[in-house]
Amino acid sequence: MYNKSLVYTAACAVMAFFGVTMLSLGPILGALNSEAGILSPLLTVGIIIGTVFFGPIVDKFGYKWLLITGSVFAVAGVLGLARFNDMTMLCTSIILLGFGGGILNGETNALVSDIYDDKHRGVKLSILGAFYCIGALTWTLLCTFIDYNYVLYGIAAVMVVF
Numbered sequence: 001m002y003n004k005s006l007v008y009t010a011a012c013a014v015m016a017f018f019g020v021t022m023l024s025l026g027p028i029l030g031a032l033n034s035e036a037g038i039l040s041p042l043l044t045v046g047i048i049i050g051t052v053f054f055g056p057i058v059d060k061f062g063y064k065w066l067l068i069t070g071s072v073f074a075v076a077g078v079l080g081l082a083r084f085n086d087m088t089m090l091c092t093s094i095i096l097l098g099f100g101g102g103i104l105n106g107e108t109n110a111l112v113s114d115i116y117d118d119k120h121r122g123v124k125l126s127i128l129g130a131f132y133c134i135g136a137l138t139w140t141l142l143c144t145f146i147d148y149n150y151v152l153y154g155i156a157a158v159m160v161v162f
Helices: 004-022 026-061 064-083 087-115 118-145 148-161
Strands: none
Touching: 004 026, 004 064, 004 087, 004 118, 004 148, 026 064, 026 087, 064 087, 064 148, 087 118, 118 148
8 A cells, every 4th residue: 555664754754844844933033133023923823723733634534635735835834934025924934834834743743653553653753753853953054054045945845845
């Protein structure tokens, strides 16, 4: 039916993208100063809504289309962060990024939990969590050396490929 290793590798890559989602505001907040106070709560609200949203949809329709939908929302949010020119567009991008990230986080954890038995589930979920950290650390390191707009475009391109 499906190749477990391939599905698990894709889930790890998607979890790395969620790590990027969680730290996406870092480079942007400094430039915005006083207007930045609303962005963190918006990201959190988007993540919570995405996390709650994915469960009933996965139960009814399966993982494939929701994984694609969550990725589209996340990519739209990433591209919006790279190209925003007013606060409304920035807030919309943050909500889209949070919503897509929440879907991807919940879905990858549920997918890995479903495809592995009790003997392997804990180890595989721990490794999945490590990929979250890899995405977050990579994002932070890249933004230290490269303008965050270029990093965002690169992340969006890689997400589209996956």
